[in-house]
Amino acid sequence: MPEFRKILIANRGEIAIRVMRAANEMGKRTVAVYAEEDKLGLHRFKADEAYRIGEGLGPVAAYLSIPEIIRVARMSGADAIHPGYGLLSENPDLVDACVAAGIAFIGPTAATMRVLGDKASARRAAIEAGVPVIPATGVLGDDMDAIRAEAAAIGYPLMLKASWAGADGACARSSRRRSWRPRSAKAGARPRPPSAMAKVIWRR
Template structure:
């Protein structure tokens, strides 16, 4: 796909992250576009951009920033050339990178297929193993069956790290010292990962 020059940039994030990206974009002479949830309507990042659009009407604040269709809608409406996701939120979501490409908007980050392999800790580990890179003992994605999850942890030995397959920033991550702790923390970690990354694996 032939790329066109980037003259305008939507920052699909909020707060200090968005402000830093917009500052760099402004220094490069780019028009900046911000998105904001209802709760962030008075946030500084909204006013640092050349233009700002509300996303996720009726949604909770984090869900608004995870709504791919809404971000793409605003990007088209604002006629931007590219989207920068910042970090967190949609930055590691391969479906978002694919949606940008399908809409003819440059995604500032890796392609969706690269993210699918490297953004998923299980797939990235498998790739590393396939080329001979030493890795820590780990399991495939944990089963929802408690007995299977307990057996997988017992095979490695406690303590173990319970970690979301997608995303980063420590969300969905727990140090687990015992079987009881694994049983109580798995649903909490899944819920946290789902809220942050849209995937509870």
């Protein structure tokens, strides 16, 4: 394992502070990055060094700018980058940029992120590794009639799962939830209880 001397934390707030605390306990120097809107943020003052990023960018875009993160890492002499969680932590492009710049990335490889970042591809990797998984379809398209036919052929109850949309993705919208009610269901009928063994329909 490489020995890091100075770690840039590509995050903000409490997340960055927790990483800094761990780094300090290990005797490592820390580098913070902050957007203009976070110039009074506590994480800026908890680090050994702090640099502003994202001039002209918004407060979120600043932390999502890989060129800015790499720029500060080079300027500060950081030999490793820790992404915390959220923001760029699951972006394989940051890992690629670190490799190109000769900076260690504390986290998974870019290849691992690309496999596991999409739930459907992660499921395929689990199957290839012999890990038991719940029966499911492949990722389906946007033809709702075809999807309903697939659902009817499988049989209810079913669980609709977004392969990558996240908590606020399209599949979480109430209009989409209503569209998945079986057309044969009677008004006022009590829904069947969910099953732990329900098959999964994947949707993008």
